[in-house]
Each structure stands twice: as structure tokens, then as C-alpha cells.
Amino acid sequence: VxxxxxxxxxxxxxxxxxxxxxxxxxxxxxxxxxxxxxxxxxxxxxxxxxxxxxxxxxxxxxxxxxxxxxxxxxxxxxxxxxxxxxxxxxxxxxxxxxxxxxxxxxxxxxxxxxxxxxxxxxxxxxxxxxxxxxxxxxxxxxxxxxxxxxxxxxxxxxxxxxxxxxxxxxxxxxxxxxxxxxxxxxxxxxxxxxxxxxxxxxxSHDGHTVAGDGQVVMLIDDEETIRAVVAEALVEAGYRVIDAEDGPSGLRMLRSERRVDLLVTDVGLPGGMNGRQVSDAARVVRPGLKVLFITGYAENAAVGGGRLDPGMQVLTKPFDIAELANRVDALLQP
The missing domain is CATH 3.30.565.10 (Histidine kinase-like ATPase, C-terminal domain)
Known part of the structure; x- marks a missing residue:
């Protein structure tokens, strides 16, 4: 028409x-x-x-x-x-x-x-x-x-x-x-x-099992739309997702008894804690927790001079869904 x-x-x-x-x-x-x-x-x-x-x-x-x-x-x-x-x-x-x-x-x-x-x-x-x-x-x-x-x-x-x-x-x-x-x-x-x-x-009500092994990803980002897009991509890839909109809220979940296999967090967060501070605090109670930082800043500026501990990676914006899925998959490999 x-x-x-x-x-x-x-x-x-x-x-x-x-x-x-x-x-x-x-x-x-x-x-x-x-x-x-x-x-x-x-x-x-x-x-x-x-x-x-x-x-x-x-x-x-x-x-x-x-x-x-x-x-x-x-x-x-x-x-x-x-x-x-x-x-x-x-x-x-x-x-x-x-x-x-x-x-x-x-x-x-x-x-x-x-x-x-x-x-x-x-x-x-x-x-x-x-x-x-x-x-x-x-x-x-x-x-x-x-x-x-x-x-x-x-x-x-x-x-x-x-x-x-x-x-x-x-x-x-x-x-x-x-x-x-x-x-x-x-x-x-x-x-x-x-x-x-x-x-x-x-x-549609019979239940649907998503491909993948159901590992749990903790997602922290203060922009609701970004959380929705990233969460959708992760769910489609077979992961379960729990999310938070700021550092303190995310850290409370990470300090709970919930299963969390990977932390995906923006670096710049409201609430008095940035993504790196959240990940460091989370690793006190979850040693060896895998972390993927997503940021619009250069990698060095995003994570304090480029110092990344083992099990940490940075994904800079903009990124495509395939790259996100590949990074998450690589971090969660045994």
C-alpha cells in the first residue's frame, strides 16, 4: 500500500x-x-x-x-x-x-x-x-x-x-x-x-526448554533498555538472568545464596559503587567469580589502568550480539 x-x-x-x-x-x-x-x-x-x-x-x-x-x-x-x-x-x-x-x-x-x-x-x-x-x-x-x-x-x-x-x-x-x-x-x-x-x-503453555545448560548470569546496568536487550540475548543463548539497576542492589544479590556463574556489569553505575568495585566486593564472598565489564569507555580507563584479574574481560560498546554471546561462552568454559 x-x-x-x-x-x-x-x-x-x-x-x-x-x-x-x-x-x-x-x-x-x-x-x-x-x-x-x-x-x-x-x-x-x-x-x-x-x-x-x-x-x-x-x-x-x-x-x-x-x-x-x-x-x-x-x-x-x-x-x-x-x-x-x-x-x-x-x-x-x-x-x-x-x-x-x-x-x-x-x-x-x-x-x-x-x-x-x-x-x-x-x-x-x-x-x-x-x-x-x-x-x-x-x-x-x-x-x-x-x-x-x-x-x-x-x-x-x-x-x-x-x-x-x-x-x-x-x-x-x-x-x-x-x-x-x-x-x-x-x-x-x-x-x-x-x-x-x-x-x-x-x-505455548506446555513449557519450553531453552538450549544451553542454564548457567546463571547476574546483569547490572542502570539503563533499563540496555538491560532488556542484553538479558534477552543471554536468555536466547540459553542462560538464566537476574538483574539489578545499580551497584548496591547487585551486590546484595551477589552476597545472597543465589547461584551466580557470571557477573556482567556496566562500569559506570549509580548508587556509589562502580562496576569494578562491585566485582571486587563480590569476589570476597564468591572467589573466582567470572566477570564481564561492558563499557563505552576505552578499556584502560574502564577498569583502572587496564588491570584485569584472571577471569575478567572487558567488552566495549557498541558490540554485537554474537560478540556478547562469544565472550560469555568463553568466560563460562571450565
Whole structure:
């Protein structure tokens, strides 16, 4: 569906855009990074029209009726905000479409076409803008946690990484096609569920064992969004996560009888204790505790002149999910 948008935005257009962005922010605040292994039914998508100025909806049913899970609404809101947050007001058009992405000529190759290891039918959810587009090196890092091209204080670099995490935990994939001067298209691909809606709901309550050996990671970071992204990545990798928002709270948990196999902590923390102080105090009661510091500072500045005790490593921001998983896995090896 192609919806014309004002090329010369007047007050009304800008007000509509501001209201839309406020609603998108509400969608994001509603998002909870919890895994639910049940299909998302895409028939009742009309309510998403509130996110977009002047959209016309098609009418093709591709599954049983239900409502959108909050996570997919938040993912769409994030994609509509990125990489040009004012595209609804400044662009000359916005394309937003859903389709049953199983064209006959793709057949069973569809899985490999989107980078997934299994064949089958997929539903695609795509957003296209007519913004400035992205350089290849920017597009290549768009899903990296904490990577942003926005000015200091205007972007967290977490929105698209949360989209990526949600799509991958749904056993799907997300792709970016962007060219400088010609805008960006972002598509999420989800495996199509062909079974009964009631059966799928029942299956989601049967329990699910995540791959991995269930080691426990203590995560400390004062930014809630960063904690959510890192925790989601760790859970998806098979770890159990407990978290805290400041040094003293984290240290209280570390001094308890809880099992903790690894401490992952930001270096700069509120509450009077930084990450290094927390780790040193924790090792008094948990000798040999493995520690991974995450920080936006240079490694030497982050950990007191670069002095790292055995079993400690530093991961500097921005980092990608694969690097985080590799570091955690390496630290937890016997």
C-alpha cells in the first residue's frame, strides 16, 4: 500500500506526525522482552493504522483472527522511527505492507533466501521510506546494540537491536535494503503457522526448554533498555538472568545464596559503587567469580589502568550480539 504524504508539511501534518510518534513511544513502553512461543496472527492489523498518516489498508486474510502481540507492534514502531524519525512529516510517500511471502517461484528456497536454515512459508512485514538512505557501513551495523548515528542524547542505539532480538526469537529474520538518496526498506520475516489457533495457544503453555545448560548470569546496568536487550540475548543463548539497576542492589544479590556463574556489569553505575568495585566486593564472598565489564569507555580507563584479574574481560560498546554471546561462552568454559 502506498500512501501519499505531504511534501511541504504544514502545522496539521506536523501535529499528526507528532501524535503518531507519541503513540509509537507508547507502543515501545508497552513492550516487554519476554519470549512467547506462539504464532502472531496478522488478520486484525487495522489498528496499526493509528501509527501512520493517511494509510489505506488492503484486505487479504492470511491467518486466523487474533490480535497483534505487543512485541511486534513495538518492532513496527521502531522501524517507523528509524533511520529518519521525521519521515512521516518530511517524506513524500511511505509504503507499508504485509503479505504472505511464499511466491511460487521461490518455493522451498524461501528459507535460504532470508538467511534461515529451514525452508517453508514466511510472512513478511515490510516498511519502506523515501528518506536519505544509509551508507553500506551504517546498514551493516544497524542492528548492533548501542550503535547510533543520532547526536548525543537523541538516540540509544537500542531500537533496531530489540527488533532483531524479537524477530530471531520468533525463528524469523530481518533484512535491510538501503541506498543513499533512495530511502530504506526493512522487512521482518516470520515462519507462517498453518495449524489451528487454539492448538497453538495450548502448545505455548506446555513449557519450553531453552538450549544451553542454564548457567546463571547476574546483569547490572542502570539503563533499563540496555538491560532488556542484553538479558534477552543471554536468555536466547540459553542462560538464566537476574538483574539489578545499580551497584548496591547487585551486590546484595551477589552476597545472597543465589547461584551466580557470571557477573556482567556496566562500569559506570549509580548508587556509589562502580562496576569494578562491585566485582571486587563480590569476589570476597564468591572467589573466582567470572566477570564481564561492558563499557563505552576505552578499556584502560574502564577498569583502572587496564588491570584485569584472571577471569575478567572487558567488552566495549557498541558490540554485537554474537560478540556478547562469544565472550560469555568463553568466560563460562571450565
Amino acid at each position: 502506498i500512501a501519499p504524504l505531504p511534501t511541504d508539511p504544514g502545522p496539521a501534518a506536523c501535529q499528526d506526525s507528532a501524535r503518531s510518534r507519541a503513540r509509537r513511544s507508547q507502543c515501545r513502553s508497552d513492550c516487554r522482552m519476554t519470549r512467547q512461543d506462539k504464532p502472531a496472527f496478522l488478520a486484525a492489523v487495522g489498528g496499526m493504522g493509528d501509527l501512520i498518516v493517511g494509510i489505506d489498508w488492503g484486505d487479504r486474510e492470511i491467518g486466523p483472527p487474533n490480535t497483534w502481540p505487543t512485541a511486534i507492534k513495538a518492532a513496527l514502531a521502531t522501524m517507523l522511527d528509524s533511520p529518519q524519525p521525521m519521515c512521516l512529516c518530511w517524506g513524500d510517500r511511505l509504503a507499508f505492507f504485509f503479505n504472505a511471502a511464499y511466491a511460487p517461484f521461490l518455493g522451498e528456497r524461501r528459507g535460504s533466501a532470508i538467511g534461515r536454515p529451514f525452508a517453508g512459508q514466511y510472512i513478511s512485514v515490510c516498511v519502506t521510506d523515501t528518506g536519505t538512505g544509509m551508507m553500506p557501513e551504517v546498514a551493516a551495523r544497524a542492528f548492533d546494540p548501542l550503535f547510533t548515528t543520532k547526536p548525543l542524547g537523541q538516540g540509544t542505539g537500542l531500537g533496531l537491536s530489540m527488533v532483531y532480538g524479537f524477530v530471531r526469537q520468533s525463528e524469523g529474520q530481518v533484512r535491510i535494503c538501503s541506498e543513499v538518496g533512495h530511502g530504506t526498506t526493512m522487512c521482518m520475516y516470520f515462519p507462517r503457522h498453518l495449524g489451528d489457533a487454539a492448538a497453538a495457544e495450548a502448545e
